[in-house]
Amino acid sequence: MARPFKDARYPGVSSRLKKGKLVYRYRAKGMPEIRLPGKPGDSEFEAAYEKATQGQSNKAVIIDLPGRALPKTFGHAARRLETTMEWLDFDEATQQKNARLIERFLNLQVDTGYPLTWRDTPVQHLDADRLRTTIEGIFATNRTVAKHILVAIKKLLWVAIHVEKWIKPQDDPSLSIRVRIPKSTANPAWPIAIREKFEAHHPIGSAARTCYALGFWLGNRRGDVAALDWEHLVVEEIELFDGSVEVIEAFDFRQQKNRNRHGGREMFIPIVDKLAQALAPLDRSKGGAVLKNAYGRPFAEKSLTGMIAHWNRQAGIPQGYTLHGLRRTFGTYLAECNIQARAIMEAMGHSSMTVTDEYVREANKKRMAVDIARAINQREAKRDAMRQRTPLRVIT
Numbered sequence: 001m002a003r004p005f006k007d008a009r010y011p012g013v014s015s016r017l018k019k020g021k022l023v024y025r026y027r028a029k030g031m032p033e034i035r036l037p038g039k040p041g042d043s044e045f046e047a048a049y050e051k052a053t054q055g056q057s058n059k060a061v062i063i064d065l066p067g068r069a070l071p072k073t074f075g076h077a078a079r080r081l082e083t084t085m086e087w088l089d090f091d092e093a094t095q096q097k098n099a100r101l102i103e104r105f106l107n108l109q110v111d112t113g114y115p116l117t118w119r120d121t122p123v124q125h126l127d128a129d130r131l132r133t134t135i136e137g138i139f140a141t142n143r144t145v146a147k148h149i150l151v152a153i154k155k156l157l158w159v160a161i162h163v164e165k166w167i168k169p170q171d172d173p174s175l176s177i178r179v180r181i182p183k184s185t186a187n188p189a190w191p192i193a194i195r196e197k198f199e200a201h202h203p204i205g206s207a208a209r210t211c212y213a214l215g216f217w218l219g220n221r222r223g224d225v226a227a228l229d230w231e232h233l234v235v236e237e238i239e240l241f242d243g244s245v246e247v248i249e250a251f252d253f254r255q256q257k258n259r260n261r262h263g264g265r266e267m268f269i270p271i272v273d274k275l276a277q278a279l280a281p282l283d284r285s286k287g288g289a290v291l292k293n294a295y296g297r298p299f300a301e302k303s304l305t306g307m308i309a310h311w312n313r314q315a316g317i318p319q320g321y322t323l324h325g326l327r328r329t330f331g332t333y334l335a336e337c338n339i340q341a342r343a344i345m346e347a348m349g350h351s352s353m354t355v356t357d358e359y360v361r362e363a364n365k366k367r368m369a370v371d372i373a374r375a376i377n378q379r380e381a382k383r384d385a386m387r388q389r390t391p392l393r394v395i396t
Contacts, residue, residue: 010040010049026052072166074126075119077156078102080163091258101152108134123160128173135177147179187322189329190216194317201315205281208311210291211304213278215323218269219330219348222323223256226301228290233271249276255349256301265349331356335363 005015005024012026013036024036026049034052038045069075081087081102087095106119110130118126131153139146154174160166190198195216202208214225232253239245249271254264271279282290289298299307308323327348334344345356 005040007040012053013040013049070120070122072122072124072160072164073120074123074156075106077123077159077164077166078106078119081155081159084159084163098152098155101148102156105134105149105152105156122166123157124167124171126157126173128176131173132177135179139179143179143181147181150174150177150179186320187324187328188320189332190321190325194321195329197317198312198315202311204278207291207293207299208307208314209278210282211299211308211311211323212326213275214291215326216330217272217275217278218251219327219334221255221257221327222304223301224253224267225291225323226289226299226304227256228253230284230287230290233284257349265351267349269347331359332362335359336366338363 005013005022007013012028013024014027015022015024017023022039024039024045025033026036027033034048036045036048036052040046069079082099087098090098106117108118110116110118110121135146135150138149157167157172157174161169161172198212199209202212211225214220214228218224218228220228228251232251233249234252235247235249237245237247251267251269251271254266256264258264279290286296291299293299304323308321309319312319312321331344331348334347339347341353341356341360344350344359345353348356350356
C-alpha cells in the first residue's frame with residue numbers, strides 16, 4: 001500500500017488509493033475536499049492546486065435576501081412604494097393584490113436570453129418599445145392580466161418620477177401604451193321579463209324578495225345588502241331645489257367597500273314606493289339586519305351569491321343573473337329615467353364618473369336608436385300618404 005502523500009511544497013495536499021489508482025486531493029480546514037488532476041509537477045495539477053489555494057474553484061453561494069434592491073432599480077422603486085402614504089392608504093386586500101402584480105413584473109426577465117430581471121434593472125433603462133414588448137407578451141395569453149401588470153408598472157414609474165425624481169415626467173415610457181380589454185359580459189342587468197319572473201315566484205316578505213329589492217332599488221353591492229341594518233333607516237325633512245319641503249324615509253349608511261381605507265363612502269338613499277312595499281311586512285321590532293334568514297340571523301355576505309343563484313333556479317331563471325347584476329340594473333334604470341350622470345354617480349356611490357358614464361352612454365345609445373326608428377317611420381308614413389293621394393289633372 002502506497003504511503004500517503006506529504007510534501008512541504010504542497011500544504012493541504014494528500015493522496016489515497018482509489019480503485020488501485022493514486023489520486024490527489026486538497027483539503028483546507030472547514031472546506032470540502034477538492035480533487036486535483038494528474039500528479040505533482042504536472043501542469044494541470046499545478047493549475048488546479050493554485051486555484052484551490054486561492055479559493056477560485058469554490059463557487060460563491062448567492063443568497064437573495066428579502067427586500068434587497070439595487071439603487072434606482074425597479075426593485076428599489078417597489079420597496080419605496082410600500083413606504084408612501086398613497087400605498088399605506090390602501091386596504092390590506094388592495095396592497096396584497098398590487099404586491100403580487102409588482103412581484104410578478106419584477107421577476108420577469110428583461111431578455112429571455114439573459115438572467116437579468118426587471119428587479120435589478122435601473123428604471124431609466126425601460127423605454128416605451130421594451131415596455132410594449134413586455135406587455136404584449138402578457139397580452140397574448142391574458143388581456144386582463146396585461147392591463148393589471150401595466151397598472152402595477154405605472155405605480156413604480158410614479159415613484160421614480162414623482163417621489164424619487166430618477167427620471168423626468170416626459171420620459172415616462174408608459175404614456176403611449178394602453179391596454180383595452182373587451183367589456184365584461186358577467187353580471188348583466190336583469191331585463192324586465194326576468195325581474196317580473198322573479199317577483200312572480202317570490203312573494204313580498206320572503207328573504208328572496210327582500211334581497212332582490214335591496215339589491216335593485218338601492219343599487220347596493222353584496223356587502224351592503226348583507227350589512228344593512230334597521231338602525232340605518234332614518235326619517236328627515238328635506239328642502240328640495242324648488243323650495244318645497246318633504247318628509248322622507250331613507251337609508252343612511254357607509255358602504256362596505258374601502259371601509260378599512262377611508263371608512264367607506266357615505267350613502268343617503270331615499271326609499272322609493274316599491275322598496276317600501278317590499279319592506280312593509282318585515283319585523284323591525286328586534287332591529288338588526290334588514291335581510292335575515294329563516295333563523296332570524298343575518299346572511300353572510302359571501303353566501304348571498306349562492307342564495308341568489310338558488311332563488312333564481314326556483315323561479316326558473318337562467319344562470320348568470322347575479323346580485324351585482326341587480327346593481328347594474330339600478331344604474332341602467334336611472335340612466336333610462338334620464339337622470340343626470342352626476343346624480344347617478346352619487347346614488348350608486350361610484351368613486352369616479354368612469355363607470356357612471358357607461359350607463360349614460362348605453363341609455364343614450366338606445367334613445368338615439370329609437371329616434372332613428374321614429375324618423376324612419378315618419379318618413380315612410382309621408383311617402384305612403386303621398387302615394388295614396390289622387391293625382392291632380394291639369395286642364396289647358
